[in-house]
Amino acid sequence: MKVLFIVSEKGFWAEECFTPLNKISKKHEVTVATPTGEKPRPDEKSLEEGDQELMEENNELNSPISASKAYRKRQEYDAVVLPGGHGTLWDINQDVHVQQILKEKTEKGPALVICHAVGILGFTPELTEGREVTGFPNQWEDGQVDENEVRNGEKLPYRVEDLVKEAGAEWDAELDKDTSVTVDGNLITARGPDSSEKGAEKFLEKAS
Numbered sequence: 001m002k003v004l005f006i007v008s009e010k011g012f013w014a015e016e017c018f019t020p021l022n023k024i025s026k027k028h029e030v031t032v033a034t035p036t037g038e039k040p041r042p043d044e045k046s047l048e049e050g051d052q053e054l055m056e057e058n059n060e061l062n063s064p065i066s067a068s069k070a071y072r073k074r075q076e077y078d079a080v081v082l083p084g085g086h087g088t089l090w091d092i093n094q095d096v097h098v099q100q101i102l103k104e105k106t107e108k109g110p111a112l113v114i115c116h117a118v119g120i121l122g123f124t125p126e127l128t129e130g131r132e133v134t135g136f137p138n139q140w141e142d143g144q145v146d147e148n149e150v151r152n153g154e155k156l157p158y159r160v161e162d163l164v165k166e167a168g169a170e171w172d173a174e175l176d177k178d179t180s181v182t183v184d185g186n187l188i189t190a191r192g193p194d195s196s197e198k199g200a201e202k203f204l205e206k207a208s
Contacts, residue, residue, distance in 0.1 A: 001028045001109075001207050004070055004077040006098050007040035007061070008117075010087030014046040015193040016114045017083035018054055020200035021061075024081065028207060030060055031077070035091045035098070037066030043085050046193075071097040079207060080105045084115025084136065084192065086144070089157055093120040103127050106186045110206035112199050114190045115160075122163030127187070129168030134182040134191045136160045137173035 003024055007017055017040075024030060034040050040061060042051065055061055070077070080101055082092060092098055093116075103124055105111050113120065118135030121128040138161045149156045165171050173191050174180035180191035181198045186206065190199030 001078045002076060003028045003030050003207075004080045004101065004105075005030055005032045005060070006067060006070070006080065006082050006092060006101070007032055007034055007064070008083075008085050008087035008092050009034045009036065009038050009041055010091045011043040011085050012040055012083050012087055013085035013115060013193055014042045014048065014051045016085065016196045017042075018051065019197050020081055020083065020112065020114070020203070021058070023197070023200045024204065025060075027204060031070070032060040032064040033067050033070040034064045035067045035095050037064055037069065040064060041087070043087065046085065067095050067097040067101075071101055074101050074104060077105065079109040079111060079203070081112045081203065082114065082117035082120065083196070084117040086116055086151060088117040089119055092117055093123060099124050108186070110186050110188060110203050112188045112190065112203040114196050114199055115192045118189050119158065119160040119163055121169060122158065122160070122167045125167040128164065131169055131184045131187060132182050133164055133169040133171055133184070134173050134180040134189045134195075135164060135171070136192055137175060138162065139175060140192070
């Protein structure tokens with residue numbers, strides 16, 4: 001199976017990218033894309049010891065294709081993974097090529113969407129309405145922003161939970177649980193870094 005990872009240039013969360021990428025690439029061929037084809041950039045807050053080395057050593061992350069090229073070649077891919085991170089609010093989620101790829105791939109194969117990348121479902125109501133979904137909750141966002149919704153000098157354009165609910169999803173981030181992964185058909189959503197490994201495992205079950 002050929003799997004397309006679409007990663008943020010504005011700031012992806014390291015664990016949410018590296019863990020699924022490591023697990024899935026052991027069993028399937030992986031291609032990495034970013035909105036413009038520039039090298040993806042991790043959120044500095046997410047980096048742990050050894051992460052920078054992982055970034056430098058990974059050929060796929062260092063030579064991504066653009067989302068528009070991935071869209072033109074979309075028939076070559078069987079599945080898609082969208083790692084999270086606050087950066088996705090500005091680039092991945094609002095990219096029309098990524099939205100179309102997600103909609104098409106979910107019809108035939110597994111799609112794993114993690115954390116803030118779940119916000120893309122707010123822009124694709126035809127895919128989202130009536131589906132059971134988890135993702136980065138408002139309660140956690142409260143600890144990331146000030147009273148003006150500003151984080152690291154930038155105002156959030158929207159909150160994931162609010163936007164996805166407005167698109168008609170059945171939202172439950174399962175805040176009473178250590179992990180939260182929801183499977184609805186071919187769409188797999190994971191709440192955050194605590195759930196990305198389990199999300200990758202569910203993806204691999206679907207991909208087998």
